[in-house]
Amino acid sequence: MRSVDPADRLPDGHSVTVTVLDVPISIRIQGDRAAEVAERVPVLWECCRADQGADPAAAVDVVFDTDPRACAAANGAGRVSRMDLEDLLQVLTQRVTSSAIDAQAGRALMLHAACLADARTGLAAAFVAPGGTGKTTLVRTLAPGRWYVTDETTLVLDDGVVLPYPKPLSIRRAPNSLHKNETAPSAVGLIPPGGPVRLAALCVLDRDDGHTGAPRTTRLDTLDALVALVPQTSHLPEMARPLQRLAALCESLGGVHRVSYRESADLSDLVDRWIGRMR
């Protein structure tokens, strides 16, 4: 993991440090509109604030400026820059996420999955699905009253403990739009974990607009589960014994569920069954 040299901090800019998947990441902001970004970031990343004095292990550089040439130059240099603030914040979330995932490469199992947990027991259910197929909607629907663990990346240690990533939610500006607005978890009634989180159920989501009736669940055997899960992992080949560890996790949970459904709300009973009913 790369340590950030304090001397490398950008001059005359703003800096906000967040902790993502246990990785302190410095968001360094420059440009004549940097203050607008610096004002929004702590609000959006309210559940990922770094401890005072945390030493950043990675950095994401941001430029927000009225001059389009500054924006173009920043993008060319690999920094995050857009002329529109909401666009910039969306890309920033993606960049922060990928920085944390890269920093954890080879250390732990990372699934492209939403996750929520029971607030009394910390038992969690993770829902694996590709991007744009309903994870954020599921969290917005089913996480109120529970702990919001993540809507993006579920990191599971070998003992089943989950490292929370309660990031800002990326909510589509319009149905089927690629553009999303970053939203603070508390703005949609979500609270981050208040204690340890342990995975109790793992589910592959199969959202289908043509599905009718109650959700249809099947239990995948270990080999089918591996085939379904591996494409939704990050940096898996960089782990030691990656398939064996993933198989051990699946079997420790009693198998992996596949659920075909249409509306997230229809999964409520399943979540109650897997991690406990809300009080």
Add this chain to the structure above:
Amino acid sequence: MRARALPPLDRVDREGGAVVLVGRQVVRLSALATAVLDACPEWCAVENLAGALVTQFGEPPSDDARSVTEAVLMELRDQGLVELG
């Protein structure tokens, strides 16, 4: 033709079948393909592999054992799991 298995990054076996990781690709192997891989840790002639499969699974219902073995080997080669010589 002869064949030799190439080691995958990782492998999990359950009930005769297997899943392997080759680079970033996950591959589900049938019991037949798994048996072929296990029978050629070193260079092995296709005739010997076909004989091993007949011993384990019996004669194929259609086609001959050598043709079936060759077809499996071609697929395994395309998946990066064997080299052919």
